[in-house]
Amino acid sequence: MDTNFQAGALQRDITPPLGTLINGEFQSRYANKIHDPLYAKTLALQRGSTILLFVVVDICAMQQDFLDEVKAEIKKITGIPPSHILISATHTHSAGAITDLLMGHADLAYRRKLHRILVDASVDTLSVLKPSKIAFGTVDAPEHVLCRRYKMAPEYKPSNPVTGGYDSVKTNPFGIEEYIVESNSEPDTQLAYLAIKGLDDSWISLLANYSLHYVGDAERGTISADYFGCFAHSLKQGLAPEDDFVGVMSNGTSGEINIWDFMGSARYPNEMHQRSAFIGRDLADKVLQDIPNLHWEENPVLEVLFEELPVGLRKPSESELESAKQTVMDTDYEHIQLDDDGYRRIYAREQVLLAELPEQRNFPIQSFRIGSGIIGALGGEFFAETGLALKEAAPLGKYFTICLANDYVGYVPPVHEIALGGYETWRCRTSFLEEMAEEKIRTALLRQMEWHNK
Numbered sequence: 001m002d003t004n005f006q007a008g009a010l011q012r013d014i015t016p017p018l019g020t021l022i023n024g025e026f027q028s029r030y031a032n033k034i035h036d037p038l039y040a041k042t043l044a045l046q047r048g049s050t051i052l053l054f055v056v057v058d059i060c061a062m063q064q065d066f067l068d069e070v071k072a073e074i075k076k077i078t079g080i081p082p083s084h085i086l087i088s089a090t091h092t093h094s095a096g097a098i099t100d101l102l103m104g105h106a107d108l109a110y111r112r113k114l115h116r117i118l119v120d121a122s123v124d125t126l127s128v129l130k131p132s133k134i135a136f137g138t139v140d141a142p143e144h145v146l147c148r149r150y151k152m153a154p155e156y157k158p159s160n161p162v163t164g165g166y167d168s169v170k171t172n173p174f175g176i177e178e179y180i181v182e183s184n185s186e187p188d189t190q191l192a193y194l195a196i197k198g199l200d201d202s203w204i205s206l207l208a209n210y211s212l213h214y215v216g217d218a219e220r221g222t223i224s225a226d227y228f229g230c231f232a233h234s235l236k237q238g239l240a241p242e243d244d245f246v247g248v249m250s251n252g253t254s255g256e257i258n259i260w261d262f263m264g265s266a267r268y269p270n271e272m273h274q275r276s277a278f279i280g281r282d283l284a285d286k287v288l289q290d291i292p293n294l295h296w297e298e299n300p301v302l303e304v305l306f307e308e309l310p311v312g313l314r315k316p317s318e319s320e321l322e323s324a325k326q327t328v329m330d331t332d333y334e335h336i337q338l339d340d341d342g343y344r345r346i347y348a349r350e351q352v353l354l355a356e357l358p359e360q361r362n363f364p365i366q367s368f369r370i371g372s373g374i375i376g377a378l379g380g381e382f383f384a385e386t387g388l389a390l391k392e393a394a395p396l397g398k399y400f401t402i403c404l405a406n407d408y409v410g411y412v413p414p415v416h417e418i419a420l421g422g423y424e425t426w427r428c429r430t431s432f433l434e435e436m437a438e439e440k441i442r443t444a445l446l447r448q449m450e451w452h453n454k
Contacts, residue, residue, distance in 0.1 A: 013037050023101045027104060036224050046126075052084055145188070145189055145257050147186070152173065152180060162350075226276050234285070253382045253383060256417075373399060374452050390449070
């Protein structure tokens with residue numbers, strides 16, 4: 001039997017200390033409680049001289065400058081090219097902060113600590129490789145994914161803090177549900193996964209992918225891995241493997257998708273952390289029921305494609321910038337309130353900072369072929385429409401997109417969604433690529449998939 005293919009997985013605790021900055025909201029938070037541990041989870045696949053390395057991190061976002069430094073050190077120690085390393089964030093909003101997001105600031109001490117852990121974990125994973133096999137699987141899980149962008153009745157006009165005008169859709173219409181007409185898009189309801197076992201049938205890892213933004217049922221200052229961690233915990237309990245099994249949930253194309261049903265009744269428990277636990281357990285149960293149907297591949301081919309695509313930025317005009325500067329000069333950001341006027345001031349600051357960025361950015365696009373399947377990686381928050389289009393072009397049940405991978409540019413909506421407005425499209429440092437960026441990026445990844453499928 002050919003045992004050329006090997007795999008190994010590890011996880012390392014990255015739980016930040018109390019007092020660490022947390023981002024993922026409009027303002028900074030500080031960790032004053034730890035509900036459950038956070039992890040960096042690594043999965044290495046090797047066939048011959050080719051090694052693919054996945055690193056999935058319980059954190060909100062990581063940008064390319066940080067990730068390039070991590071990858072460069074991994075290459076220096078192991079020889080693995082950066083193009084063969086995929087590092088992604090789960091996008092839990094209850095984790096340490098290593099990059100600025102709106103007025104949620106980075107914690108530089110935690111950033112240094114995380115760098116070291118990611119490098120060491122990646123290097124150590126190569127020491128646990130063993131002869132292995134893989135299988136791709138999918139299950140349908142429509143219960144937990146809902147579009148959060150809604151078309152509203154004419155009598156309600158959603159305000160846009162960037163333009164000062166009105167949008168055609170409203171994101172998360174809390175308290176104004178009576179004005180909802182319909183949701184604006186269809187979610188990707190599929191949970192896709194890559195299962196990895198040793199040739200002795202011992203479990204090594206399972207890398208899952210689901211297009212649910214996050215749950216967010218933790219108290220404001222609490223550290224938690226959200227449903228991503230609950231899924232991994234429930235999966236391990238169900239499989240009852242050895243302690244070295246690593247269960248992983250990655251974030252798919254979930255830019256406009258969450259669990260809040262604004263047009264229906266409450267479907268989840270109301271207690272803190274219970275929704276994450278419920279969803280994580282339910283998704284794990286679906287996977288556990290599907291595992292007996294898998295078809296295993298014992299010596300899968302490994303291939304990598306990677307490119308950096310030049311993409312333009314949306315930036316304020318001269319008049320918009322001057323107006324934003326005046327607003328910033330008139331604002332006490334230490335005491336800002338999160339109301340319509342506060343959002344206007346926050347986004348004015350974003351215009352001033354956005355104007356300092358280059359006119360163009362190189363966007364990383366990566367794809368791994370693993371046997372009969374392909375995994376794509378994109379460095380932002382893409383809408384379900386993007387993921388569904390990519391899956392449509394792939395062999396059935398053999399593809400998924402890991403988002404928030406190798407960079408973080410914020411939201412990358414399709415051009416027609418930008419025209420409608422809404423929170424995800426508001427121009428800022430977490431939504432700034434040119435209007436046609438999604439189409440250009442999707443087309444580039446489709447080209448890679450076509451090459452893999454030849």
